[in-house]
Amino acid sequence: QKEVEQNSGPLSVPEGAIASLNCTYSDRGSQSFFWYRQYSGKSPELIMSIYSNGDKEDGRFTAQLNKASQYVSLLIRDSQPSDSATYLCAVNTSGGSYIPTFGRGTSLIVHP
Amino acid sequence: GAGVSQSPRYKVAKRGQDVALRCDPISGHVSLFWYQQALGQGPEFLTYFQNEAQLDKSGLPSDRFFAERPEGSVSTLKIQRTQQEDSAVYLCASSFSGANNEQFFGPGTRLTVL
Numbered sequence: 001q002k003e004v005e006q007n008s009g010p011l012s013v014p015e016g017a018i019a020s021l022n023c024t025y026s027d028r029g030s031q032s033f034f035w036y037r038q039y040s041g042k043s044p045e046l047i048m049s050i051y052s053n054g055d056k057e058d059g060r061f062t063a064q065l066n067k068a069s070q071y072v073s074l075l076i077r078d079s080q081p082s083d084s085a086t087y088l089c090a091v092n093t094s095g096g097s098y099i100p101t102f103g104r105g106t107s108l109i110v111h112p
Numbered sequence: 113g114a115g116v117s118q119s120p121r122y123k124v125a126k127r128g129q130d131v132a133l134r135c136d137p138i139s140g141h142v143s144l145f146w147y148q149q150a151l152g153q154g155p156e157f158l159t160y161f162q163n164e165a166q167l168d169k170s171g172l173p174s175d176r177f178f179a180e181r182p183e184g185s186v187s188t189l190k191i192q193r194t195q196q197e198d199s200a201v202y203l204c205a206s207s208f209s210g211a212n213n214e215q216f217f218g219p220g221t222r223l224t225v226l
Contacts, residue, residue, distance in 0.1 A: 004154075008152075032213075034214065034215075036217075042219070043203055043217040043218060043219050043220045044155065044203070044217050045217070046214050046215065046216065049214050088154050088155075090154075098210065099145075099157050099160060099168055099170075099171075100157070100215070101157070102147075102154030102155045102156070103154050104152070104153050104154045105153075105154050
C-alpha cells in the first residue's frame with residue numbers, strides 16, 4: 001500500500017505569519033508531487049506542482065521537495081484569513097499508470 | 113475557457129437504485145479521473161481514462177461501479193444497486209496529457225443514499 005501522510009491539524013497561525021504544511025510519502029519511486037487547496041464544500045484546486053528536489057516558489061507559496069527523506073512541504077508566507085482551508089498533498093505513484101495518491105489533508109486556520 | 117463540469121451536483125437515491133454521474137472535462141484534455149471523497153478524507157482514486165481507453169480501474173470498490181468514456185470526452189460513472197456506504201462526493205478531474213500531470217477538478221457530485 002503506497003501511502004501519503006499528512007497531519008490532519010488543525011494548524012492555527014496568526015495573520016501575516018508563515019504557515020508550514022508537511023507531507024511524507026512511502027513510495028521511493030514517486031516522481032510528481034502536488035499541493036491542492038480545498039475550501040469547505042468545494043472541490044480541490046491546484047496550487048503547485050513540484051518534480052525535482054529543492055524549492056519552487058510561486059507568489060506567497062513555496063513548495064519544498066526532499067526525495068531522499070521522502071517529504072514534501074508547502075510554505076505560505078504572509079498568511080491571510082482567506083488561506084484558511086484544507087491543504088491536500090498528492091503524490092504520483094511509480095510504475096503502472098502513475099495514479100496520484102492523496103493525503104487526508106491538513107486543515108489550516110489563519111486567525112486575524 | 114470552461115473548466116470541468118459535473119452533473120448532477122446533488123443526487124439523493126434510495127438504497128438499491130441505480131445512479132449515473134456525468135463529467136465533462138476541459139476541452140482537449142486527454143486524461144480523465146474519477147475519485148470518491150468521504151467527509152474528512154482526501155480523494156480516493158476510482159478509475160482513469162486516457163482518451164476512450166480505461167487504463168486503470170483498480171480503485172472501483174465493487175462490480176457495482178462502472179465507468180465509461182466512449183468518445184474520449186464526456187465520461188459517466190454508474191453505480192448500480194446503491195448502498196448507504198456509497199454516499200460520498202464523487203469528483204472528476206482532467207489533465208492535458210498523462211496521469212503524471214496537473215489535474216483540474218470539477219465541482220463534484222454529492223451522492224446521498226438513503
